[in-house]
Amino acid sequence: MKQKDIIKKIKNKKATICIMGLGYVGLPLVNAFCNAGFNVNGFDTSEDKIYQIKNSKTDISEVSIKKIKKFINNERLNVKSDAKLLGVSDVIIICVPTPLNDSFEPDMQYINSCVALIKENANSNTVVILESTSFPGTTKELVFDKLNDKKRNSFQYIAYSPERVDPGNKKFGIKNTPKVIGGMNKESLKLADMIYSHICDETILMKSCEEAEMVKLVENIYRQTNIALVNEMMMISDKLNIDIWNVIKGCSTKPFGYSKFLPGPGTGGHCIPLDPMYLSWKAKTKNYFSRFIDLSTDINQNMPNYVFEKISSHLNKSSKSIKNSNCFIVGVAYKKNVADVRESPSMKVISLLLEAGANINYHDPYISSITIDNNRRLKKINSTKISKLNINNSDIVVILTDHDNISWNTILKNSKIILDTKGLFHNKKDKQKNLHFL
Ligand SMILES: NC(=O)c1ccc[n+]([C@@H]2O[C@H](COP(=O)([O-])OP(=O)(O)OC[C@H]3O[C@@H](n4cnc5c(N)ncnc54)[C@H](O)[C@@H]3O)[C@@H](O)[C@H]2O)c1
Numbered sequence: 546m547k548q549k550d551i552i553k554k555i556k557n558k559k560a561t562i563c564i565m566g567l568g569y570v571g572l573p574l575v576n577a578f579c580n581a582g583f584n585v586n587g588f589d590t591s592e593d594k595i596y597q598i599k600n601s602k603t604d605i606s607e608v609s610i611k612k613i614k615k616f617i618n619n620e621r622l623n624v625k626s627d628a629k630l631l632g633v634s635d636v637i638i639i640c641v642p643t644p645l646n647d648s649f650e651p652d653m654q655y656i657n658s659c660v661a662l663i664k665e666n667a668n669s670n671t672v673v674i675l676e677s678t679s680f681p682g683t684t685k686e687l688v689f690d691k692l693n694d695k696k697r698n699s700f701q702y703i704a705y706s707p708e709r710v711d712p713g714n715k716k717f718g719i720k721n722t723p724k725v726i727g728g729m730n731k732e733s734l735k736l737a738d739m740i741y742s743h744i745c746d747e748t749i750l751m752k753s754c755e756e757a758e759m760v761k762l763v764e765n766i767y768r769q770t771n772i773a774l775v776n777e778m779m780m781i782s783d784k785l786n787i788d789i790w791n792v793i794k795g796c797s798t799k800p801f802g803y804s805k806f807l808p809g810p811g812t813g814g815h816c817i818p819l820d821p822m823y824l825s826w827k828a829k830t831k832n833y834f835s836r837f838i839d840l841s842t843d844i845n846q847n848m849p850n851y852v853f854e855k856i857s858s859h860l861n862k863s864s865k866s867i868k869n870s871n872c873f874i875v876g877v878a879y880k881k882n883v884a885d886v887r888e889s890p891s892m893k894v895i896s897l898l899l900e901a902g903a904n905i906n907y908h909d910p911y912i913s914s915i916t917i918d919n920n921r922r923l924k925k926i927n928s929t930k931i932s933k934l935n936i937n938n939s940d941i942v943v944i945l946t947d948h949d950n951i952s953w954n955t956i957l958k959n960s961k962i963i964l965d966t967k968g969l970f971h972n973k974k975d976k977q978k979n980l981h982f983l
Pocket of ligand 1: 588591643679710
């Protein structure tokens with residue numbers, strides 16, 4: 546198919562879009578393209594994931610699973626584990642995981658497997674776009690070069706566009722978050738721009754895929770380092786007996802040159818704790834050893850230990866040891882209003898408490914059970930409801946995630962000690978003596 550034919554298909558919404566990887570990033574994209582009027586193929590290697598989607602069992606808050614079901618029933622959407630879907634698609638968007646391996650280096654197996662499947666099954670005129678977060682050079686080296694080896698010089702329309710959406714954010718979603726795009730050439734950029742313009746209000750065209758890849762990493766490293774900075778300011782303030790929450794309120798009155806970040810129990814999710822390591826790894830290949838990235842990773846990863854020490858110290862002040870104490874954890878998701886425990890600092894705090902012999906109850910409206918590695922033995926814990934009795938029976942309540950739909954009043958009224966790591970009740974500090982903060 547010639548470029549002008551693909552352009553026509555995309556313009557008229559006759560192009561079939563295939564999303565590879567139907568997780569937190571892929572499924573909302575499926576929804577967006579279906580809503581925009583495209584026929585969509587959803588491909589995931591996990592048969593379990595396909596089963597869950599077909600049977601309306603997904604906890605991704607950005608999508609209405611009822612709508613997804615409707616698109617499937619109307620034959621607008623086809624979800625399968627069959628790679629033949631790639632051969633009947635005009636555009637393929639890759640949204641697969643980019644984790645770290647055991648040596649904290651980029652684990653590219655999922656992107657590599659997508660590229661191999663595309664090469665085997667897709668038509669060479671297909672537009673291929675990578676959305677997974679990765680180091681600069683990934684689109685060229687692992688997608689473009691691999692799809693265009695000496696035997697088959699064909700796939701020319703290749704672009705990169707990072708997913709920048711903030712899960713659980715009700716104000717900014719796919720539509721109103723500007724879409725950054727880089728292309729391997731002018732044609733690729735033009736096609737990717739046309740595709741995303743159907744679902745996003747604004748597209749930002751970069752000069753290369755490398756620039757677009759770097760945008761995503763710089764954004765996340767900016768968050769990671771600023772969170773680490775405020776965590777360090779909090780620890781210093783604590784030593785100096787200064788209330789960091791009041792300090793931040795003061796700083797936030799400056800109308801320029803200051804962006805507000807809050808201290809907390811550490812960073813979580815698939816992005817902030819992992820993405821910066823992709824750049825520090827890439828920098829090392831050029832003999833550059835990053836300092837900001839490694840330092841901020843170190844500070845943020847140590848925050849669960851800091852929270853553990855705080856719990857221990859508050860229990861100690863009321864003549865309790867951690868061993869056999871009853872600790873009630875509020876929130877295990879890595880951030881408010883999402884059902885995602887990946888890299889969650891809550892899991893690390895719970896693990897430390899269990900290791901020290903505490904009894905744990907937790908409540909999270911989004912996560913009904915968790916499995917914790919307790920001294921290399923897996924322990925399953927179910928979410929407990931927040932009731933006067935449950936809170937009363939606990940020696941300490943530790944707020945780790947500030948979800949909106951929690952009966953905070955029951956906690957405030959019935960706890961013996963509260964450690965509020967999110968500063969949620971800081972305005973009640975002077976009135977309630979059992980309230981403590983980082
Ligand atoms: N979760 C977020 O908030 C977020 C935000 C921005 C960017 N990202 C980035 O987006 C990418 C995807 O993240 P996610 O959170 O959606 O991951 P996820 O784990 O929720 O989903 C990934 C899906 O890909 C599937 N998969 C794995 N290999 C596959 C293959 N070869 N072909 C097809 N499917 C395959 C998995 O079964 C899984 O269902 C990552 O690079 C991540 O860093 C994530």
